[in-house]
Amino acid sequence: MGLIVQKFGGTSVGSVERILNVAQRVKDETDQGNQVVVVVSAMGKSTDQLVDLAKAISAAPNKRDMDMLLSTGEQVTIALLSMALNEQNLPAVSFTGWQAGIVTEPVHANARITTINTEAVKNQLAEGKVVIVAGFQGITENGEITTLGRGGSDTTAVALAAALGADKCDIYTDVTGVFTTDPRYVKSARKLQSVSYDEMLELANLGAGVLHPRAVEFAKNYQVRLEVRSSMERVEGTVIEEEATMEQNLVVRGVAFEDEITKVSVLGLANSLTSLSTIFTTLAENHLNVDIIVQSTTEAESANLAFSIKTQDLMETLKVLENNKGVLNYEQLDAENQLAKVSIVGSGMISNPGVAAKMFEVLAENEIQIKMVSTSEIKVSVVVEEKHMLKAVEVLHQAFGLNKEA
Amino acid sequence: MGLIVQKFGGTSVGSVERILNVAQRVKDETDQGNQVVVVVSAMGKSTDQLVDLAKAISAAPNKRDMDMLLSTGEQVTIALLSMALNEQNLPAVSFTGWQAGIVTEPVHANARITTINTEAVKNQLAEGKVVIVAGFQGITENGEITTLGRGGSDTTAVALAAALGADKCDIYTDVTGVFTTDPRYVKSARKLQSVSYDEMLELANLGAGVLHPRAVEFAKNYQVRLEVRSSMERVEGTVIEEEATMEQNLVVRGVAFEDEITKVSVLGLANSLTSLSTIFTTLAENHLNVDIIVQSTTEAESANLAFSIKTQDLMETLKVLENNKGVLNYEQLDAENQLAKVSIVGSGMISNPGVAAKMFEVLAENEIQIKMVSTSEIKVSVVVEEKHMLKAVEVLHQAFGLNKEA
Numbered sequence: 022m023g024l025i026v027q028k029f030g031g032t033s034v035g036s037v038e039r040i041l042n043v044a045q046r047v048k049d050e051t052d053q054g055n056q057v058v059v060v061v062s063a064m065g066k067s068t069d070q071l072v073d074l075a076k077a078i079s080a081a082p083n084k085r086d087m088d089m090l091l092s093t094g095e096q097v098t099i100a101l102l103s104m105a106l107n108e109q110n111l112p113a114v115s116f117t118g119w120q121a122g123i124v125t126e127p128v129h130a131n132a133r134i135t136t137i138n139t140e141a142v143k144n145q146l147a148e149g150k151v152v153i154v155a156g157f158q159g160i161t162e163n164g165e166i167t168t169l170g171r172g173g174s175d176t177t178a179v180a181l182a183a184a185l186g187a188d189k190c191d192i193y194t195d196v197t198g199v200f201t202t203d204p205r206y207v208k209s210a211r212k213l214q215s216v217s218y219d220e221m222l223e224l225a226n227l228g229a230g231v232l233h234p235r236a237v238e239f240a241k242n243y244q245v246r247l248e249v250r251s252s253m254e255r256v257e258g259t260v261i262e263e264e265a266t267m268e269q270n271l272v273v274r275g276v277a278f279e280d281e282i283t284k285v286s287v288l289g290l291a292n293s294l295t296s297l298s299t300i301f302t303t304l305a306e307n308h309l310n311v312d313i314i315v316q317s318t319t320e321a322e323s324a325n326l327a328f329s330i331k332t333q334d335l336m337e338t339l340k341v342l343e344n345n346k347g348v349l350n351y352e353q354l355d356a357e358n359q360l361a362k363v364s365i366v367g368s369g370m371i372s373n374p375g376v377a378a379k380m381f382e383v384l385a386e387n388e389i390q391i392k393m394v395s396t397s398e399i400k401v402s403v404v405v406e407e408k409h410m411l412k413a414v415e416v417l418h419q420a421f422g423l424n425k426e427a
Numbered sequence: 428m429g430l431i432v433q434k435f436g437g438t439s440v441g442s443v444e445r446i447l448n449v450a451q452r453v454k455d456e457t458d459q460g461n462q463v464v465v466v467v468s469a470m471g472k473s474t475d476q477l478v479d480l481a482k483a484i485s486a487a488p489n490k491r492d493m494d495m496l497l498s499t500g501e502q503v504t505i506a507l508l509s510m511a512l513n514e515q516n517l518p519a520v521s522f523t524g525w526q527a528g529i530v531t532e533p534v535h536a537n538a539r540i541t542t543i544n545t546e547a548v549k550n551q552l553a554e555g556k557v558v559i560v561a562g563f564q565g566i567t568e569n570g571e572i573t574t575l576g577r578g579g580s581d582t583t584a585v586a587l588a589a590a591l592g593a594d595k596c597d598i599y600t601d602v603t604g605v606f607t608t609d610p611r612y613v614k615s616a617r618k619l620q621s622v623s624y625d626e627m628l629e630l631a632n633l634g635a636g637v638l639h640p641r642a643v644e645f646a647k648n649y650q651v652r653l654e655v656r657s658s659m660e661r662v663e664g665t666v667i668e669e670e671a672t673m674e675q676n677l678v679v680r681g682v683a684f685e686d687e688i689t690k691v692s693v694l695g696l697a698n699s700l701t702s703l704s705t706i707f708t709t710l711a712e713n714h715l716n717v718d719i720i721v722q723s724t725t726e727a728e729s730a731n732l733a734f735s736i737k738t739q740d741l742m743e744t745l746k747v748l749e750n751n752k753g754v755l756n757y758e759q760l761d762a763e764n765q766l767a768k769v770s771i772v773g774s775g776m777i778s779n780p781g782v783a784a785k786m787f788e789v790l791a792e793n794e795i796q797i798k799m800v801s802t803s804e805i806k807v808s809v810v811v812e813e814k815h816m817l818k819a820v821e822v823l824h825q826a827f828g829l830n831k832e833a
Contacts, residue, residue: 037483071503077443078507079514086513089521090506093499097477100496101484107492108485115495120570141570164526164547 023188024146025050028060028156028178032195033252034098035065044105046193046252047151051111056146058185060156060178061102063094084129088158088168092118095155095174102153113151116141118158119166123177125159131170134159134177137184154181172233179236183243190245193252194231198259199224201423202276206411209424213274215260220274221247223366223400237261272369272376273421278414280407281332282312282360284392287342289352290324296349297326300342303349307341309334312362313395313404323352329393329404332358360392361410364402365417377401383420389413429594430552431456434466434562434584438601439658440504441471450511452599452658453557457517462552464591466562466584467508469500490535494564494574498524501561501580508559519557522547524564525572529583531565537576540565540583543590560587578639585642589649596651599658600637604665605630607829608682608820615821615830619680621666626680627653629772629806643667678775678782679827684820686813687738688718688766690798693748695758696730702755703732706748709755713747715740718768719801719810729758735799735810738764766798767816770808771823783807789826795819 027050029043043061050057071090075082082090099115106113122138145152156174159167169176175192182190196204197212199221204210216224218241225234231249240247240261250258290296297316304311313329330338335356342354370376377394380401384391389412393404405413418424433456435449449467456463477496481488488496505521512519528544551558562580565573575582581598588596602610603618605627610616622630624647631640637655646653646667656664696702703722710717719735736744741762748760776782783800786807790797795818799810811819824830 037480040484074443074503074507075510078446079510082510083513086506086509086521089509089523090503093502093506096499096502097480097496100492100499101480103492103495104481104485104488107489115492117495117572120572166523166526 022054022056024056024058024185026058026060026178026182026185026187026190027193028174028191029062029193029252030174030195031062031065031068033193034061034102037101039252040064040098040101040105043102043193043252044109044111047102047106048109048111051151057151058142058146058181058187059102059151059153060174060181061095061098061153062156062174063091064098064101067094067097085165088129088166091168092155092158092166095157099153099155106151106153111151112149113153114145115153115155116145117155118177119160119164121152121154121181123154123159123180125161125167125169127161127163127165127167129165129167132159132161132167134169134180137180139181139184142181142185172235175233175236176239179239179243179245179247182245183239187245190240190247191258192232192236192247192249194249195252196231196249197251197254197256198249199231199261199275201274202414202418203278207276207415207418209418211423213259214257215262216274217264217368218261219399220366220368221261223364223397224275224277232261271367271422272373273365273367273417273423274369275366276414276418276421276423277364277366278361278410280361280410282329282362282404282407283332283335283356283358284327284329284360284404285335285338285342286355286357287326287349287351287353288355290326291350296351299345300326300349303341303345304338307337309338309341313393313402315393327393329360329362357392359407360404361407362402362404363410363413363417364400365421366400367421368399370399370401379420380417383416384413387412387416389416428460428462430462430464430591432464432466432584432588432591432593432596433599434580434597435468435599435658436580436601437468437471437474439599440467440508443507445658446470446504446507446511449508449599449658450515450517453508453512454515454517457557463557464548464552464587464593465508465557465559466580466587467501467504467559468562468580469497470504470507473500473503491571494535494572497574498561498564498572501563505559505561512557512559517557518555519559520551521559521561523561524583525566525570527558527560527587529560529565529586531567531573531575533567533569533571533573535571535573538565538567538573540575540586543586545587545590548587548591578641581639581642582645585645585649585651585653588651589645593651596646596653597664598638598642598653598655600655601658602637602655603657603660603662604655605637605667605681607680608824609684612817613682613821613824615824617829619665620663621668622680623774624667624669625805626772626774627667629770629803630681630683638667677773677828678779679771679773679823679829680775681772682769682820682824682827682829683772684767684769684816686767686816688735688768688810688813689738689741689762689764690733690735690766690810691741691744691748692761692763693732693755693757693759694761696732697756702757705751706732706755709747709751710744713743715744715747719799719808721799733799735766735768763798765813766810767813768808768810769816769819769823770806771827772806773827774805776805776807785826786823789822790819793818793822
């Protein structure tokens with residue numbers, strides 16, 4: 022007998038029929054003698070509907086009010102799933118975030134979990150009940166309702182699994198696992214049996230989208246064994262654990278990609294030593310996320326700087342830079358959009374120094390120009406023109422042998 | 428400067444436009460220098476939608492799960508109203524039932540308020556904020572979410588007004604006040620300037636429908652000054668207080684009525700002494716509400732008994748009586764439906780003994796047969812055929828001078 026945390030996202034609980042399907046997946050686990058904690062998101066588009074209501078009232082609603090509003094979405098799901106399980110004579114109890122003891126820092130809209138008081142959940146498990154917990158939400162020490170921001174339900178599930186010492190945390194989603202690249206765009210994409218936390222972290226950050234990076238980081242820190250699997254199809258998923266099985270000793274495990282990237286260039290920076298930190302501090306203060314940063318010092322007196330952002334942040338970024346031109350002390354701004362980021366990820370890179378070189382070579386052979394480069398220990402990212410994105414993914418996917426069966 | 432509790436029902440907050448209208452009504456009070464606590468219900472039909480979802484999953488959902496589900500309705504409204512007020516630069520804070528310190532007995536679906544810990548609400552009022560509280564819901568001492576049953580938001584408002592020592596509790600609704608009878612059916616119905624708690628209690632119990640009897644009882648016990656008024660039209664409402672102003676010294680203050688009544692007769696009861704209590708205990712145990720009871724002992728050896736119920740409870744009532752025939756020891760059951768109850772209400776009756784006689788006389792003059800009679804100190808109810816109901820209401824309304832301007 023084990024303790025399993027299951028997490029079902031919005032699509033998986035998007036209708037009454039799907040909630041009944043989830044109830045069956047829960048029953049499968051209890052039938053095998055396992056204790057189960059289920060974490061659920063709000064039903065399908067219900068969060069969007071709540072956001073629309075809020076926007077009809079205020080262009081920029083108070084964050085506390087938004088948390089109050091949005092946290093009702095998961096509460097509806099836990100109540101309905103509990104009804105579905107109790108209807109099947111499987112004793113179940115539903116808990117809001119605060120009832121499950123999920124304490125967060127005092128920040129609205131994007132709070133981090135600080136503690137979980139597991140007593141109430143443990144008591145109900147001990148009574149033989151399935152415990153259903155509202156994802157995405159918590160409570161501050163002062164009794165304020167908070168939400169965890171994007172990917173919040175994943176984080177709730179992993180944090181609960183860690184706090185309860187669960188044997189496993191299954192993340193049910195609308196795909197069957199983690200793939201070598203996005204199967205919607207690349208036909209030869211294959212599902213991976215396993216990936217390491219670090220690989221998943223890079224893949225999650227790079228838009229693979231099946232699992233939120235915060236949740237992966239949490240799982241890595243607390244060594245929670247994760248599995249990403251389908252809520253619809255009854256097939257094996259992808260296991261995320263410390264040491265992933267080396268499939269065919271693959272150096273590269275996946276190819277991730279993301280479009281709508283813009284490269285911003287700041288030219289003629291007078292004093293690169295201080296202006297560099299000033300620029301990124303200013304952007305951060307304005308909640309603008311910068312991804313790849315490239316600095317070139319061609320002349321003694323001035324430097325050029327380039328960084329990539331999401332295209333949707335372009336207007337705001339230029340405004341901030343222009344408003345601070347006096348402080349930042351640069352000559353000119355330049356922006357190039359319709360770009361994309363393509364990345365190869367794999368723990369094996371650490372001991373295989375030729376991987377980046379091979380990537381550049383493959384792209385050059387296919388006449389795909391590289392605009393920017395960024396590397397980490399287990400990842401190489403390049404920025405290319407958007408129109409070359411899928412071609413780049415395909416040739417890299419093949420060149421690193423990801424299309425072959427393990 | 429005073430402290431005012433305002434309560435807005437589901438129709439009054441049924442859309443974004445109506446929530447903005449409510450925000451304006453709140454602002455009217457703060458503009459006059461008053462502190463305001465607002466209690467709101469779930470938006471329009473949202474509770475019905477949640478009930479439909481539950482019914483699609485379970486024919487008889489667990490009550491704890493239903494409370495978990497339904498309490499989200501008011502939480503949505505408080506968040507949206509708070510956004511609307513904050514958008515108008517009127518500082519506001521929203522509280523769920525548990526955040527507002529509304530503690531109930533540990534009963535789901537129909538809990539009574541036991542205590543209100545007003546500290547959080549008082550602190551926010553002291554900071555100059557409008558406090559918005561979710562009606563209809565509370566929390567047990569063990570942290571379980573409960574709901575208060577029908578009319579729950581009225582009760583929340585009155586209980587908060589009592590606990591906070593508010594100067595007034597305004598119940599906003601879709602009518603402009605309490606009328607001498609239902610203005611939808613009787614054209615000459617007039618709005619009353621004031622009624623006493625006891626009169627309102629009889630009117631509320633008799634289907635006048637504007638205010639829940641539990642809330643009126645609470646208001647009477649704690650001497651909370653109530654006013655029923657329109658959320659749409661800016662006109663004076665009806666004040667409910669201990670000593671209502673005597674308008675033209677009217678003995679009768681209102682005529683209430685209710686259709687779909689059935690009279691059930693139990694004939695040939697062997698031992699009326701014990702069987703009477705046995706019958707009503709059995710019905711109560713099956714949650715069947717009996718209204719008027721008439722007992723006649725024509726013979727020494729057996730007795731006949733008649734009582735009125737809502738027609739919707741007829742099948743269930745007959746089933747319970749038949750299942751218990753052995754214990755109850757009667758000869759025969761009889762049921763007459765398509766009946767209605769018409770009542771006259773007024774505190775003045777206590778010192779005017781001829782009121783019931785006049786009522787019977789007026790009905791007789793109009794050839795309306797009386798099937799059953801019930802009297803209290805301030806009320807006389809008769810059961811008549813449903814087809815005579817509105818005629819009876821009209822002739823009584825006129826006979827007791829309710830159609831004349833005060």
